[in-house]
């Protein structure tokens with residue numbers, strides 16, 4: 001093997017490593033569950049905007065979950081297990097990690113009770129569209 005072959009082999013190896021890194025990076029899941037999005041009522045559509053601003057960083061687009069927080073479109077959060085009161089409490093007081101391993105949820109500032117109400121309307125409509133009642 002002469003010198004330039006070695007250099008080319010080196011470049012090839014680096015390129016392969018970068019490619020593997022990129023492919024494995026893009027395989028990292030950006031959501032935890034698959035969510036079907038229904039047509040939303042006006043209240044729920046308002047709630048969706050508030051959700052995107054305040055909750056989606058952790059709970060994900062369409063509340064499908066991220067690496068930092070669980071999906072809310074999940075059987076755990078059906079109304080009989082986590083009623084609306086649990087949502088208000090989560091926003092006002094935060095949540096100690098208990099169902100998952102994402103860590104604690106800090107309280108979310110700057111939302112009125114009514115805002116949380118429309119976020120709940122949004123989550124419930126998406127839950128129902130995904131068979132979570």
Ligand code: HEC
Pocket residue numbers: 051054055056057058059068069070082086087090091095096097098099100101102103104105106108111119
């Ligand atoms: C910094 C990340 C983060 C943000 C922002 C966040 N959450 Fe959470 N949330 C979490 C984590 C993590 C959990 C899961 C705790 C556990 O292990 O049960 C959780 C749990 C919850 C629960 C379940 C509460 C319970 O009693 O188990 C509700 C409801 C909830 N979040 C609603 C919201 C809403 C609504 C918003 C926006 C207003 C929001 N979260 C913003 C991280 C977050």
